[in-house]
Amino acid sequence: MSIDTAPEPGRTHDVRSADTDPDAGAVAFRPAFRAALDATAAAGVRVHEPGTEAYRRLSGTFNITKAVRPLAVVEPTTPDEVATVLRLAAVHGVQVAVAGTGHGATEQMDDAVLVHTCAFDELVVHPHERWARIGAGVRWDAVLEACAPHGLAGLCGSSTDVGVVGFLTGGGVGPVVRSAGLSSDSVRAFDVVTGDGVVRRASATENPELFWGLRGGKGSLGIVTAVEIDLLPIAQVLGGAIWFDGADLPAVLRTWSQWSSLLPDEGTTSVAIMRLPDMSGVPPVLAGRTTLCVRFAWTGDPEVGEEMIRAIRCVAAPLVDLVGPLPYRQLGAVHADPSDPMPVHEASTLLAAFDLDAADELVALAGDASGTPLVMVEVRQLGGALRTGPDCAFAHRDAAYQLFSIGIMVPEVAQGVVAATSRVHDGLRPWSRAGGLPNFCDQAGAERVRRAYPRGVEDRLARAARRYDPAGVLLAGRGLRTAADAVG
């Protein structure tokens, strides 16, 4: 039995009071939850209750505004232990959430137990056959490190701090997506414990419907314990970022809108209007001012890539130019995402086009003179190899661009951040199209489902959820169950 409770001198487990300890008490007064946790611990699974250091660490979220307070965090070490957690949760009527790193928390977990996958740290690279087996607790950083000596690449996202499985169950749109495709298209198989507590394997030939739903359906059908992915022979790209002064923003953004629409598929690019704070780690030349950052990753002939990026370099004198030969191991440098948790308000909108008028509108809404409090307004070009790929629960492959914004929710500007976010996304509405990418929808429940999945995909996922999670144990499937009822 392994149960980690907060040390509370003079008190026993059942008399903790939520009045005196905001982190404790809730579980003790709810017999079903108490029974579920005790049974889970009695089955040998590590259970961390509120008030403990492990609970605090494992329930942490990257976006602090999405802080979660699950009933407890459980730390299974084998698929059978995950199955035990899910079965006991079903018996006691408790919901189960899953996290690998906390980078993508969206759901409230007050009535749920959180399964943390940190113990699933397996990472085996098969360089000759070009594939890797990766545990659910592993981050992209470790995969890139293990693959680099073999000149191989796993299709990570812009931040290599993100968890491999959380990223892949959302499809995964990375810095080389236009040449290499959606990251989950490179998945060979998942080891997963479905919501009914059964350990299964999902691939194109084993449980194909489950395999379909795990690529894009996030954690709505099961808790993945390991994934097997194809590796690509990419040792190096021509890549990095070029930063321009805010005064040059209109000209560069206009050029980028035309240039990106003509860019061959070997190139993936995005552009970000940035307002970086004056703080340590931020180069002084970029701090405390409006800048425009053009990101670029080219997997084709480097000489051709140099020709391509020349068109951007010619528009204005860059403040900083970091585009050059870049080992794939350092692909995170293209976006240089922050790694420390922050309180952020984010929003995303898919665009059908980003033409000159859209560029002018964005300059008006978020440019140097706009006074916007947003720290980043990004336009990512999609398309290329993302448009095609195996049928899976990831939808909206045909979107041309994604608009994404981030504001920091500190009290002085929080209201302004929310209003400015609406202004920017409403202003670009004439160029928008329906839907959202699963990894960028920060809504919860049914709202998230409606954005990420068109009706046909939603219905199919709902049917799969009813089959693989009949008791509705998985919190991530909550939004789907409404759809399942409608589907009948």
Ligand SMILES: Cc1cc2nc3c(=O)[nH]c(=O)nc-3n(C[C@H](O)[C@H](O)[C@H](O)COP(=O)(O)OP(=O)(O)OC[C@H]3O[C@@H](n4cnc5c(N)ncnc54)[C@H](O)[C@@H]3O)c2cc1C
């Ligand atoms: C700085 C930053 C940069 C990012 N860049 C990109 C990007 O370039 N492209 C992109 O596509 N996304 C990007 N994302 C989004 C990111 O891919 C998602 O938030 C992803 O869900 C994070 O997974 P995680 O395991 O790290 O996070 P967690 O918060 O631990 O998990 C998030 C969700 O993933 C699912 N999940 C996690 N583990 C499992 C599991 N074992 N089994 C089943 N489901 C599971 C669950 O639905 C869970 O709620 C970025 C996020 C951040 C914070």
